Amino acid sequence: MGPTASGKSSVALEIARHFPVEIVSVDSAQVYRHMNIGTAKPDAKTMAAVPHHLINLIEPHERYSAARFLGDALATMREITQRGNIPLLVGGTMLYFRALTKGLSELPSADADIRMAIETRAEANGWPALHKELWRLDPASAARIQPTDSQRIQRALEVCYLTDMPMSEILKKPRHVCLPYRVTGITLIPAERDVLHQRIAHRFDEMLKMGLIDEVRAIRDKFCLEDESPSMRCVGYRQVWMYLNGEVGLAKMYEMALAATRQLAKRQLTWLRPMKEVKEFDCLAETLSEQVRKYLLETGLHAR
Structure with missing residues (x-):
């Protein structure tokens, strides 16, 4: 390495x-x-x-x-x-x-419908706006993700929506x-x-x-x-x-x-x-x- x-x-x-x-x-x-x-x-x-x-x-x-x-x-x-x-x-x-x-970590698989919904909102409001939502749902993930990093913002929000848990909490599990x-x-x-x-x-x-x-x-x-x-x-x-x-x-x-x-x-x-x-x-x-x-x-x- x-x-x-x-x-x-x-x-x-x-x-x-x-x-x-x-x-x-x-x-x-x-x-x-x-x-x-x-x-x-x-x-x-x-x-x-x-x-x-x-x-x-x-x-x-x-x-x-x-x-x-x-x-x-x-x-x-x-x-x-x-x-x-x-x-x-x-x-x-x-x-x-x-x-x-x-x-x-055991994160859920991607969900095409949820991803499309997130992308649609991003087109209308911009990824920084969705980053603000991520701050509300998962502050730990938002702190390490840039407001313009669409791929990671989308995944973090997707996990929140699918599991009703912050992705940062799931990542802490053994x-x-x-x-x-x-x-x-x-x-x-x-x-x-x-x-x-x-x-x-x-x-x-x-x-x-x-x-x-x-x-x-x-x-x-x-x-x-x-x-x-x-x-x-x-x-x-x-x-x-x-x-x-x-x-x-x-x-x-x-x-x-x-x-x-x-x-x-x-x-x-x-x-x-x-x-x-x-x-x-x-x-x-x-x-x-x-x-x-x-x-x-x-x-x-x-x-x-």
């Missing part, structure tokens, strides 16, 4: 050189087909050299959830172990990691976990945040050179998407989408994308730092791969 641009993929490939692993992506953006550049998705050569899973599962207009990830991941991990290999989970979507290791594996957790944490920010800027520069804007334009032309489509809310894609819509200029798009990516890294680090059951490594260390390999040997993992 680690924040964006911490070098997770490179370390994972190095691990695969020494241990019998198959990589399971824990990335909510890499599940989308056609979104290759902005998600830093491994190329065809890399995926041919080392088996990768849970990549390119759905189209950009479709939705993916933590619950679906949980089912997909457990099924994939079972298949990997049946082949005599070890599942190596790699990514930065901390909600997915938590679903796998801590379980999911979760049932059945993970039949011994977990060895590794986090990549930068000793210097400024250096990570430099990496983020360099990587976004490379993405633009590789054709990120054209990638988003092609997706925009091919699929029926909206501003709030989950795929276009991914960091980088959202800002390029706004640029293509004429909402911001090129320089502003670049500035906003870097700021959003740095914020993403900050949120990921906030998730990671309290974790006590994982081994932390400095992702900026020159000998990072060697340190990780040595640690895995010490944990009893057998090399090839």
Whole structure:
């Protein structure tokens, strides 16, 4: 695990050189087909050299959830172990990691009629108005959801209407976990945040050179998407989408994308730092791969 641009993929490939692993992506953006550049998705050569899973599962207009990830991941991990290999989970979507290791709360399934009613009211009054209603029904959820985050406002209100309970209260209930594996957790944490920010800027520069804007334009032309489509809310894609819509200029798009990516890294680090059951490594260390390999040997993992 680690924040964006911490070098997770490179370390994972190095691990695969020494241990019998198959990589399971824990990335909510890499599940989308056609979104290759902005998600830093491994190329065809890399995926041919080392088996990768849970990549390119759905189209950009479709939705993916933590619950679906949980089912997909457990099924994939079972298949990997049946082949005599070890599942190596790699990514930065901390909600997915938590679903796998801590379980999911028993929230009700989506209700199309209630969602339509909420959307109709939002069209008439705006999402900030519905956010005010959420403050009345579920203050704890409203406090962590932005007034413009339509997807999360809608889900929180939907749960309130279906259960007559605040979603925040349901999330407090004990979760049932059945993970039949011994977990060895590794986090990549930068000793210097400024250096990570430099990496983020360099990587976004490379993405633009590789054709990120054209990638988003092609997706925009091919699929029926909206501003709030989950795929276009991914960091980088959202800002390029706004640029293509004429909402911001090129320089502003670049500035906003870097700021959003740095914020993403900050949120990921906030998730990671309290974790006590994982081994932390400095992702900026020159000998990072060697340190990780040595640690895995010490944990009893057998090399090839």
